[in-house]
Amino acid sequence: MDTAALRAAFTGPLIFPGDPGYDEARRIWNGMHDRRPALIARPLGAADASAAIRYASGAGLPVTVRGGGHNVAGTSIADEAVLIDLSLLREVTVDPEAETAEAGGGALLKDVDSATAPHDLGCPSGVVGHTGLAGLAIGGGYGWITRKWGLTCDHILGAEVVLADGSIVQASETEHQDLLWALRGSAGNFGVVTRFTLRLRPVGPILYRTALYPLKDAPAALRAFREFTVKQSDDLRVFGSFQFAGDGEAIPAELRGEPILELAVACSADVPESVAQSAEIYASVPPAAQAEETISYYDLQSKLNEAAPAGRRYFTKACYLTDLTDGVLERIVEAARANPSGLSSIDVEYLRGAITDVDPAGSAFPHREAPFFLAAWASWTDPAHDGENIAWSRGTVASLKEWHYEGSYANYAPEDDESAPAGDPRLPRVKHTYDPGNLFRGERHAAPADV
Ligand SMILES: Cc1cc2nc3c(=O)[nH]c(=O)nc-3n(C[C@H](O)[C@H](O)[C@H](O)COP(=O)(O)OP(=O)(O)OC[C@H]3O[C@@H](n4cnc5c(N)ncnc54)[C@H](O)[C@@H]3O)c2cc1C
Structure with a gap:
């Protein structure tokens, strides 16, 4: 043509x-x-x-x-x-009876959330509303209610896909099952998804609590977090973020502008149960400040929308960790102290929960058993500072090498990701079936010559 x-x-x-x-x-x-x-x-x-x-x-x-x-x-x-x-294909329609949604291939997370919220339904996804559904879901998809319901990719019921030869196919449990399997978490490039069919979950009010710690208390707070994680219910997600404190009224004067640890908890059990469960995490190490509110899932999903504005310079390097040993905590705190940009953060969380409940054969997502996840998000504005910020992000993750758990999450990987997993041996075959000439850029699952 x-x-x-x-x-x-x-x-x-x-x-x-x-x-x-x-x-x-x-x-x-x-x-x-x-x-x-x-x-x-x-x-x-x-x-x-x-x-x-x-x-x-x-x-x-x-x-x-x-x-x-x-x-x-x-x-x-x-x-x-x-x-x-696909930015003109953002429409999302909901079937509240079936608890499913049809979402355009260019839908943003906020498009899905705003269409599903009026029905008290939601699709588990990431935490920043302007992120794209497609990339996030095809690569996996972690968020506030992942431990309760599973990854975003676990909620792809079907997809309309345009293939490398221009044909339009439906991938579902009954047609092109191998393609559906690959779209669930492989991060591969197999075609253009123009529409997803998503499974939805009931979402009620969520207790959201945050606590701030000065860096000197961060190791003790994270040790308490480490003990808590292994016994916490799947209703909870606890998210630790090392960042620089702002200067808002809620921030104690001595913490303003300083590197701190914020421990945020989202709990979707009944409210009294959530209060009891989440209180434990802060009990042994009192925070310098804390806040608590009960909000809708939609409001929780919108909370961080301003946190990562488009146009700044960003670099991420992430890793899975076997455990939060004292050695890990020491190095994270060191890295937080050495952070060259007030806009960057180190995020750490415990995964598992429903991620491990899903039949591993149903999807290509390779990291179900990974216990902890850490991401060093470098963010800055001046190109003259590219080198030091990229080095900080890479160095933070490299300093934890002793405790790395296998593989790396494709959605946070830099272009030259040397820790990319070898991948499921079935993926090159799927690539060969649907895109033998590798029209869709990306070498992650290039078709081998011998299939
Ligand atoms: C601010 C921010 C917050 C984030 N938060 C989270 C989070 O909470 N949880 C999490 O798991 N990840 C998170 N991420 C990472 C996110 O999952 C990845 O950046 C993901 O690639 C974003 O998807 P996208 O559609 O916006 O990406 P794009 O850059 O548009 O696409 C990335 C790749 O996805 C594929 N792709 C995209 N659209 C299609 C399509 N329609 N059909 C076929 N292939 C397609 C292509 O291979 C493309 O190269 C976050 C990223 C940012 C920037």
């Missing part, structure tokens, strides 16, 4: 270099990536995506796919590739 044929077939906007809006359209969330695709195609449906794929294939150009554009390594965009940008 040549450009004229594409223009005739494609109903959405096509943006070529030099066209008005090209520079705006090629921007993604992470300001680090300044890439220039050969074409930005914004489909209005699967048929448009199919036309863009046939055009790219005919022109010998690779294809990248953009859901919410939040992949920190910028995998959704590449120089001289055709970018299929």
Whole structure:
């Protein structure tokens, strides 16, 4: 298909270099990536995506796919590739009886949350509303209620997918089961998902508590967290974040602007039960300040929307950890103290719960048994400081090497991720079936020559 044929077939906007809006359209969330695709195609449906794929294939150009554009390594965009940008496919419709939703391939988490909330339903997903559903779900998907219900990828019931040859297929439990399996957590590039069918869960009020600790008390607080994690109910998620305290009224004067540990708890049991369960975590090490509220799942999901604005410079390196030994705690606190940017954080949490309850054969997600997860999120504004911030994030994770648990979470991996898992041996076969020529960029599951 040549450009004229594409223009005739494609109903959405096509943006070529030099066209008005090209520079705006090629921007993604992470300001680090300044890439220039050969074409930005914004489909209005699967048929448009199919036309863009046939055009790219005919022109010998690779294809990248953009859901919410939040992949920190910028995998959704590449120089001289055709970018299929799904940002006009954000519609979400809910079937409250069946407890399912249909979500466009470009839906953001907040689109899903706002459509499901009026029905007291939700799809477990990530914690920042402007993140894309597609990338997050295809790579796994951790969030506030993951320990209770499982990963986002565990909630993909089906998908409409446009393949490398331009055909449009439905992946479900009865058709293209191998493709559905791979879309559940492999982070692979097998086609363009233009629509997901999602399983929803009942969501009620959630008790949300936060406690702040000065760094000197952080090891003791995290030791209490470590003891608590192994016995906590799956209703709870406890999330530790080392960051710099703001200067709001709720922050004690001596902590303002200082590196601190915030321990946040979200508990979705009945409220009295949640109060009792979550109080224990703070009991042995009294925090310098704490707050508590009972909020809706929707409000919880919206809480961090301002925390990670688009356009700043970001780099993440993450790892799974076998345990939070005293050695781990010592090094995390050291790294928090050495943090070169007031905008960066180190986040740590205990996983397991419902993540391990799912039949591992039903999805390609490779990290179900991982106990703890740590991410060093570097964030800064001045390109002159790229080196020191990237080195801090990498160095933080490298300093914990002794305690690394196998594999690395694809959704937080830098481009040159040397700890990427070898992957399930079935994935290259799925890739070979659906994208033998590796039209969809990304080498994670390239088809081997011998299948
Ligand atoms: C602010 C922020 C908060 C985050 N919070 C969490 C969190 O709480 N939990 C968590 O698990 N992760 C979290 N993440 C990581 C997140 O899961 C990844 O960044 C993910 O890649 C984002 O998905 P996206 O659609 O926005 O990405 P994009 O950059 O648009 O896409 C990333 C990749 O996904 C694939 N893809 C995207 N859309 C499609 C599609 N429609 N069809 C086929 N393939 C597609 C492509 O391979 C693409 O390269 C967060 C990231 C950010 C930036």
